[in-house]
Amino acid sequence: xxxxxxxxxxxxxxxRKFFTFISIFIISFTITILVVLAAFIDxxxxxxxxxxxxxxLLYITKFEESGPQSMNSGALSFYYLNRYVKTLKRPAxxxxxxxxxxxxxxxxxxxxxxxxxxTDAAYWExxxxxxxxxxxxxxxxxxxGERVAVISERLRKEYFGNAPSVVGQYIEADAVRYRVCGxxxxxxxxxxLFSGDLxxxxxxxxxxxxxxxxxxxxxxxxLEAPTRADVPAMKAEYEQMAARLPMTNxxxxxxxxxxxxxxxxxxxxxxxxxxxxxxxxxxxTIFVLLVMLLPAMNLVNINVTRIMERSSEIGVRxxxxxxxxxxxxxxxxxxxxxxxxxxxxxxVLSLIALQLINRANLLNDLHLSLNFNVLLxxxxxxxxFGLLSGAYPAWRMSRMQVINALKAS
Amino acid sequence: MFRHLFKLMWNKxxxxxxxxxxxxxxxxxxxxxxxxxxxxYGNYRKPVGMDYENVWVVNYSNPLKTDNKDxxxxxxxxxxxxxxALPQVREVSFTTSNVPFASATIMNGVGHKGRMISNINWxxxxxxxxxxxxxxxxxxxxxxxxxxxxxxxxxxxxxxLREELFGNEPATGRQYGDDKQSRVIGxxxxxxxxxxxxxxxxxxxxxxxxxxxxxxxxxxxxxTPDANLAFEGRLYKTISTALKTANVxxxxxxxxxxxxxxxxxxxxxxLSIVAGFLIINxxxxxxxxxxxxxxxxxxxxxxxxxxxxxxxxxxxxLITEALILSTFSVIAGVFFAVQFxxxxxxDLPAMVYVAAIVLSVLFIYLLVLICxxxxxxxxxxxxxxxxxxED
Numbered sequence: 001x002x003x004x005x006x007x008x009x010x011x012x013x014x015x016r017k018f019f020t021f022i023s024i025f026i027i028s029f030t031i032t033i034l035v036v037l038a039a040f041i042d043x044x045x046x047x048x049x050x051x052x053x054x055x056x057l058l059y060i061t062k063f064e065e066s067g068p069q070s071m072n073s074g075a076l077s078f079y080y081l082n083r084y085v086k087t088l089k090r091p092a093x094x095x096x097x098x099x100x101x102x103x104x105x106x107x108x109x110x111x112x113x114x115x116x117x118x119t120d121a122a123y124w125e126x127x128x129x130x131x132x133x134x135x136x137x138x139x140x141x142x143x144x145g146e147r148v149a150v151i152s153e154r155l156r157k158e159y160f161g162n163a164p165s166v167v168g169q170y171i172e173a174d175a176v177r178y179r180v181c182g183x184x185x186x187x188x189x190x191x192x193l194f195s196g197d198l199x200x201x202x203x204x205x206x207x208x209x210x211x212x213x214x215x216x217x218x219x220x221x222x223l224e225a226p227t228r229a230d231v232p233a234m235k236a237e238y239e240q241m242a243a244r245l246p247m248t249n250x251x252x253x254x255x256x257x258x259x260x261x262x263x264x265x266x267x268x269x270x271x272x273x274x275x276x277x278x279x280x281x282x283x284x285t286i287f288v289l290l291v292m293l294l295p296a297m298n299l300v301n302i303n304v305t306r307i308m309e310r311s312s313e314i315g316v317r318x319x320x321x322x323x324x325x326x327x328x329x330x331x332x333x334x335x336x337x338x339x340x341x342x343x344x345x346x347x348v349l350s351l352i353a354l355q356l357i358n359r360a361n362l363l364n365d366l367h368l369s370l371n372f373n374v375l376l377x378x379x380x381x382x383x384x385f386g387l388l389s390g391a392y393p394a395w396r397m398s399r400m401q402v403i404n405a406l407k408a409s
Numbered sequence: 410m411f412r413h414l415f416k417l418m419w420n421k422x423x424x425x426x427x428x429x430x431x432x433x434x435x436x437x438x439x440x441x442x443x444x445x446x447x448x449x450y451g452n453y454r455k456p457v458g459m460d461y462e463n464v465w466v467v468n469y470s471n472p473l474k475t476d477n478k479d480x481x482x483x484x485x486x487x488x489x490x491x492x493x494a495l496p497q498v499r500e501v502s503f504t505t506s507n508v509p510f511a512s513a514t515i516m517n518g519v520g521h522k523g524r525m526i527s528n529i530n531w532x533x534x535x536x537x538x539x540x541x542x543x544x545x546x547x548x549x550x551x552x553x554x555x556x557x558x559x560x561x562x563x564x565x566x567x568x569x570l571r572e573e574l575f576g577n578e579p580a581t582g583r584q585y586g587d588d589k590q591s592r593v594i595g596x597x598x599x600x601x602x603x604x605x606x607x608x609x610x611x612x613x614x615x616x617x618x619x620x621x622x623x624x625x626x627x628x629x630x631x632x633t634p635d636a637n638l639a640f641e642g643r644l645y646k647t648i649s650t651a652l653k654t655a656n657v658x659x660x661x662x663x664x665x666x667x668x669x670x671x672x673x674x675x676x677x678x679x680l681s682i683v684a685g686f687l688i689i690n691x692x693x694x695x696x697x698x699x700x701x702x703x704x705x706x707x708x709x710x711x712x713x714x715x716x717x718x719x720x721x722x723x724x725x726x727l728i729t730e731a732l733i734l735s736t737f738s739v740i741a742g743v744f745f746a747v748q749f750x751x752x753x754x755x756d757l758p759a760m761v762y763v764a765a766i767v768l769s770v771l772f773i774y775l776l777v778l779i780c781x782x783x784x785x786x787x788x789x790x791x792x793x794x795x796x797x798x799e800d
Contacts, residue, residue, distance in 0.1 A: 019701075022693045029686055102468065102658040106642035113658075174656050175649035206654045207470065287683075294434050294687045298694035301427045305701045 002333070009334040012310070013341075019306060020338075023299060027342035028349055030295040031381050034288065035350040036357070038377040039368040041284070044190050045263055046373060050127040051194065051222070057126070058223045058235055059193065059265035060085065063216050064256040064272055065248070073270035075099050076257075077217025078202070078209045084241060090234035091223040095119070095126035098209075098218050100196050103174040105159070112158050114173050115195070118202035118209070124150075126224045127194065134167035134182035137201055141181075145203040149178035152186040155197040173198055174206075188366040193220065193266065215248060215255070223259060235259050292385065299389035303335065307397045314397060315405030324398035331397060335390030336383070343382035350378070411733075414726065418733045428698060429738045432773060435691045436742030439772050442684045443765035444749075445677050448757055449606040458600035458609065459509065460543035461662040463636065466508050467628040467648055469655040485625070488651050492628070495644060497636040502537040503617065503625045509542065509602050510665035511627075520587040521574055529570065530602070530612040533624060538614070539597070541631045549581035549595030552616045561592040563616060570611040571596050604669035692780055700784040703727055710788050711796025720789030727788050731781035732774060739770055 013020045048054055063080070064073040076085075081096050088094075097119040105112050124136035129150075137148045149171060151159075160166045170177045178200065187195040202209060209218075223238070225231045238259040245255050256272045258264070267276035307314075314327060347370070354368045418425065485503060492501045506513040507530070518527035538544075539551040547568060556563045561584060571580045571593075580593045591613075599609035617625065630644070641659060649657045703710075710723055746766050750759040 019697055022697050025693065026690050029690070033683065033686065101470070101656055102660075103656055104645060104659055106638065106645065109638055111638055111641065175646065206656060290438070291683060291687070294431065294438070295690050297427060297431045297434065298690055301431060301694055302697055304427065305698050309701075 005330055005333050006337060008330075009337045012306075012334065013338065016306070016309075019302060023302060023338055024342045024345060026295045026298055027339055027382075027385060028346035030291060030385065031343060031346035031378060032349040032353055033291050034381045035346065035370070035374055035378050036353050036368070037284075037287070038374045039350075039354060039370060042371065042373050043188075043366065043368055044266070047188070047191060049185070049191070050129045050187055051262065052128040053224070054262050055228050056225045056231060057262070058225070058231065058238070058259040059262060060221045060223065060238070060257065060259050061193065061265045062257065062268050062270040064254075064270060065215065065252040066254050066256070066272065067252040070251050071271070072216065072252075074216040074218075076219050076221060077212055077214050078219055079213055080215045080217065081219055081221055082210070084245070085221055085223075085238075088223070088234070088237055088241060090225065090230060090237045092226040093122050093126050093224045095123040095222045095224070096202075096219050097123055097194075097199075097221075098202070098205075099220065100192075105171070105173045107159055107172070108161075110158075112155070114155060114197045116173065116198035116200060117196040118205050119199050120202060123199075123222075126222055129187075130185040132183045132185060133165060134180070136182050142201040142203055146201065147176065147178045147204050148181040148201065149173075150182045150184055150199040151180055152184055152197045154186045156183050171198075176204075176206075178204075190366050215245070215257075292381075292388070296385065296388045299385075300392050303389060303393035304396060307331065307393050311400065311405040314400055315402055318400075318402045318405065328394040328398040331394035332387065332390045335394075336386040339382045339386035339389075343378060347375070347378065411729075414729055414733055418730060418737070422737070425734055428695070429734060429741075431691055431694065432735050432738035432777070433741050435688060435776075436738060436769055436773050437745065438684050438687055440742065440746050440765055440769040442681055443768045443772070444757070444761060445680065447764045447768070448761045449673070449677065451761065452601070452606050452608055455601065455609070456598065457605065458545060458598045461509060461666055463632050463634055464509075464541060464662045465630045465632060465641070465644075466511075466660045466662060466665065467630060467644075468658040468660070469626060469628070469648065469652050488648075491647060491651055492630065492644070495640075495647065497633045497640050498630055498644070499633060500537050500541045500631040502535055502541040502629045504535070504538060504627050504629060505533045505624045506626055507532060507602070508627050508629060509600070509662055510604060510669040512669075519585070519591075521585050523587075526570075526573060526611065528611065530610055532612065532614045533617050534614050535617050538629070541629045542600070544600060545598040547596045547598055548579055549593065551595055552614075556594070556616050557618070559592070562590060563594045564591045565595040565597055565614040566593055567597050567599050567609065567612040569599055569609060570613060573611065604666060604673055606670060606673045688776065692776055695777065695780040696783070699727075699731060699781050700787070703784045703788045706788075707791055707796045710791045711793045714791060715793035715797060723791075724785035724789035727785040728778065728781045731777050735773055735777040739773055742773075743770065 051057055060076060062073060063076050064071065066072070078096075081094075086094060097117050100115040100117055103114050103116060105114060121137065121139035121142045129136070132153060134150075136150055137146070141148055151171060155171075156166060159171055160169070163169075166180050166183065169180055171180055172178075178198075184199075186197075189195045223234060225234045242255060242257045247253070247255070254272075258268070260268060264277060267280050269276035269279070317327060350370060354370060358367050422429075489501050489503070492498055505515060507515050515531045516528050517531050518525055518529060520526075532538075534552070536552045536554065539546070544551075549565070551565060552563065566574070566580065574580065574585050575583060580596050582593065584590075584592045597614070600612070601607060601609050602612075628648075632640070645657060645659055649655070713723055714720070743766060746762065746769070749755070749757075750762040
């Protein structure tokens, strides 16, 4: 039965090559756009470098104080992390890092822009960076205030060129010389929580980071639970602690701060009233709907036209007792076959598109790829598309009166 | 003839419903792209209002520990002298984080004549700011030392704010605000601080006093055109030696302008690519359906030719039919598009929407014309004998 449908479908596709071309073009381009979008989202959501054990981690990135008149939001202060977060019982380890700041260095008649961050030693244990050379700095080095630095592969290439080994050499940044202790694989800027070029122990910061007694400051923090099962309890413990925080200023009435899963932390806007998650999902949904709606309508249009062409075939089959259901089923299956063929074409197109995007290097170190998740999305998109554009024409066709259908020829 | 064709298409409205919906949605997509393009283009044509070539921004964080305002003041003056003494430096100015082409924005509002004017960009500047950025004075003067002792706070405003406060009259010497707290001493031309594709908006410049020193975290340095990388390294050394506890970064305004422009163009480019793809899509579909429909009407066309219609008039009829069909969609589309200026949805000038609507209507008609052209030509080539014979 299915084999027959398949044969008929191929025969029909061959008959009007121009229409077949239009249909395949439309479907495969639409799916390509969706696949590129999915690859991008997949890169952001599922790229677990350097935070590989995400299921055991919670991220604290924002602290909001708000009152009826005023609202202030930012990252966390070093004081707050030490005084409140580090006293939590549940987390096995706590990693802190400052938000990136920019500086320059001038070497060999070249200017290099550097994003640097201050971290603690636990940062290198909680997050699993790939080290190409050397190793991270230790808690002892941090405590001694040694001027050591972990640098990214990108910075190594720009600063040292093709020197064989640079561990132990000095890098000058921000007018200070640091000894390179390790070189890590670069984190793409899409993972903005952890990307950076130069990582320094927080004890070498030029300013006294511990002096401010505000809650808000320049640090973010990652909590690691001993096991996956402890994560909800750890989250609850943090929220309880946050609920008991005293207000620093009488113009504020509320404090909002959350220990989030990765995606929530990634999208948190820092304003409790504007959920970043909601904004992003709305934009993505509207985009996907728009991208799918017009081509689907277009296909319905073409399919309706093409089905009318086959009215004699429908008439004959109906006259010999085929039910509307069977006929509609056949047309939907034919349409799905067409969509799946286009799906194959779109995989090729997507590979080309992703290759072009990677070549263009829109964001440093960002490499999009077609992986299993994305392929799954492609398949799903094909099915939805096939059903979306096949259902209405099939329904219209199945309602055709036998007399009319036969008369038309 | 139009009435007749109109009736013909209206009678077939159920059959053509999908086609019309498709054109309607394409109209809305084109309208969105056109609105942004017209808006950007309008902004792009306005002058930048400053000279950003050879101006560098020095970012430094949190340099001083003392709370004594006078010693901070002295420190900044000494720093300015040191930097200005460098051979390739022409002018130095201290300001807040909202330097040109930076994402930081500081805004406030003012009550004037019983209404609230909000979203006024607020700049804390010193006496050299105008010379560093080469702002164009339209009237009055820039700040100088005497302003420190002025009884009413002196401010410089931009042309947009002048128009909102005082209409077209000169503003120099006048006070504004419900409690008359500011006195205008000069008006500068609008400056597009956020890149070439954005509006300047309202702006007020305040002279830095000892109370506002805490937020001065950027330095603008105008250098001579021959200032090279070696000099930049020297400037960097000089500043980081003077600001021992600060992290220092030097950026060029030309680079910042580039990345700011990319930021505003990026959504536009993505939207255009998607819209372009959708339009190609619709065009192909439209072409296919029109071609098919015309092929189905060969008998009708043959009959018309047989009773004397020329090939030209036949193809004209088919093209006109397609255009009338799109008129239904365009009317529906314009109805929705007109709501944007009427309800003032995105705070854009009404002219932008009007221009966008006109362009979108033209675009849709052009698209339909192109798609109907070939099928129309084909229909004109029908031989009556052959067409009628088939029946």
